[in-house]
Structure formats: structure tokens, C-alpha cells
Amino acid sequence: MVTETIILVVEDDASLQRSLVMTLKTAGYAPIGAGSLAEARRMRSHHRPQAILLDLGLPDGDGLDFIGTVRAEALTPIVVLTARDAEALKVRALDAGADDYVTKPFGLDELLARLRAALRHAVQAGGSAPSVRTGPLEIDLAARVVRREGREIELSPKEFEILALLAAQLGKVVRHQDLLKAVWGSERTDIQYLRVYVGQLRTKLGLADAPLLVSDPGVGYRLIAAPPV
Missing domain, CATH: 1.10.10.10 (Winged helix-like DNA-binding domain superfamily/Winged helix DNA-binding domain)
Known part of the structure; x- marks a missing residue:
């Protein structure tokens, strides 16, 4: 059985979500997209992704709540993607359990590098098992x-x-x-x-x-x- 690195992309901007999914596919990942918190919860439960790219401003709630839900159950790497660059929000996201915080607009190469780092850190921290x-x-x-x-x-x-x-x-x-x-x-x-x-x-x-x-x-x-x- 060949394993794929599944990345859950939680982004309500359809155009940006398509761009991220295409970029991740080209980079060799297996991306899945969600446009709301409800959809993200369903997708995460069904697919068990190895990492999550998460927008905070979603139509049915705050992405910070989703970070807390994930962290209560697993050490899945989470990279926040948002247009909001207030320091207080960054602190809240990181304290909630996010592994990284990327402010829009961002370069796709930089995003991929940050994703790779988050995946490496998860392995080094023993995210799958101690x-x-x-x-x-x-x-x-x-x-x-x-x-x-x-x-x-x-x-x-x-x-x-x-x-x-x-x-x-x-x-x-x-x-x-x-x-x-x-x-x-x-x-x-x-x-x-x-x-x-x-x-x-x-x-x-x-x-x-x-x-x-x-x-x-x-x-x-x-x-x-x-x-x-």
C-alpha cells in the first residue's frame, strides 16, 4: 500500500482554495479542500490528514475553534493562513496550538517550505507515536x-x-x-x-x-x- 501525504486546505475563498490545491498536487501532496468549519470537520474525520492549512475567517465560525478541536485529539501540524496580521491574533493562534502563521498575500514557495518544516517537526516530536x-x-x-x-x-x-x-x-x-x-x-x-x-x-x-x-x-x-x- 502506497501512502500519500494528505493535506486539508480549509479556505472559503474558492479561487485561493483551487490555487492552493493545484500547488500542493504539483508538489506531490494529496490535498483536499473545505470551505467551512463544518466541512473541515467532516473531511478531517473521514480522511485523517497529515497536515492542515487553515484560514481563520470562515463563514460558519472562527478557525481558532477548529485549532482547539484538533489539538484536543491529535498533534496534526496546522499552518494558519489569514489576511489578519495583528500580533495579538498571531499569539492567540499559536497559543491555541497552531504550528505556524502565514499572512496573506504569501508566496507559494514559502508556504510549501513552511509546510515541509511543520511536517518534519511533527515527526521529530513523535506526533504519530512516542x-x-x-x-x-x-x-x-x-x-x-x-x-x-x-x-x-x-x-x-x-x-x-x-x-x-x-x-x-x-x-x-x-x-x-x-x-x-x-x-x-x-x-x-x-x-x-x-x-x-x-x-x-x-x-x-x-x-x-x-x-x-x-x-x-x-x-x-x-x-x-x-x-x-
Whole structure:
């Protein structure tokens, strides 16, 4: 099963929503749009997005309330998009649980960079789970520590980010493009570059006798869900 990074775009300006959806699709994400809080709640419940782009001024309520609802249940990254740039409102949004605050008008490249950062921070903070165990491996997402049979393994920051992204989608294929985009942004697009890092990661994890990090040729990589040992 190939996983897609679903982004919920909550924006009542139909033209801007279409532009954001098109930009996200071009960048390799799977965007879904909502024009109201009620629709956003339905879409979030049905699709379980990995991040949310949220306008605050919506026809049926204040987006700040939606931030509170999301934060009460999950650590899904939220990037606020609004024309209101008052400092007090920014403070309220961030205190409510938003991860970032972007004032309209904004550049699409900057928005994508902020979205990538929010997604990375969610992985680094252990948004999916504080710790993932599979076979001999224990991956502590919050502490950024990896152990094999209790012994700590030293990884580079990039190697850990790759492993954390796979651990967050344990048992599912994560596409090459999604890994490249999440770890390097637009800096790297060559799949061979990713293969080198995955090769180094396999060696450090000592998985020759326990092939847990597997390749789906032409698609991506998957961390196998195996009983802890």
C-alpha cells in the first residue's frame, strides 16, 4: 500500500482554495479542500490528514475553534493562513496550538517550505507515536534515539529523519518522492541519492539477518511491522 501525504486546505475563498490545491498536487501532496468549519470537520474525520492549512475567517465560525478541536485529539501540524496580521491574533493562534502563521498575500514557495518544516517537526516530536517497536528495533521518535536489542545506534540527522518517516507509517510503503521532499525539500530529487542514505541506514541498523527495511521497486520503502524481539 502506497501512502500519500494528505493535506486539508480549509479556505472559503474558492479561487485561493483551487490555487492552493493545484500547488500542493504539483508538489506531490494529496490535498483536499473545505470551505467551512463544518466541512473541515467532516473531511478531517473521514480522511485523517497529515497536515492542515487553515484560514481563520470562515463563514460558519472562527478557525481558532477548529485549532482547539484538533489539538484536543491529535498533534496534526496546522499552518494558519489569514489576511489578519495583528500580533495579538498571531499569539492567540499559536497559543491555541497552531504550528505556524502565514499572512496573506504569501508566496507559494514559502508556504510549501513552511509546510515541509511543520511536517518534519511533527515527526521529530513523535506526533504519530512516542516510540515504535518492530523486530529488534526500538525507535524513540520524541528523543530521536534508535536502539537494537537495547543497544543505542548512532545515526546522522538525515538517516534518523528517513527512519522516523518510515516508522510513522509502519507497515506501509512511503514513496521515494515523499521521503526526498520531507527530508531535503526541493534540494534533492534524485532517487539514487536516497538509495545511498537507505543503504547506510540498513548497514548501521544491522538488518542483514532481519530484513525490516524493504524496497518496493520503483515506488518507495517500507519498514516492516514485526513482533518485538
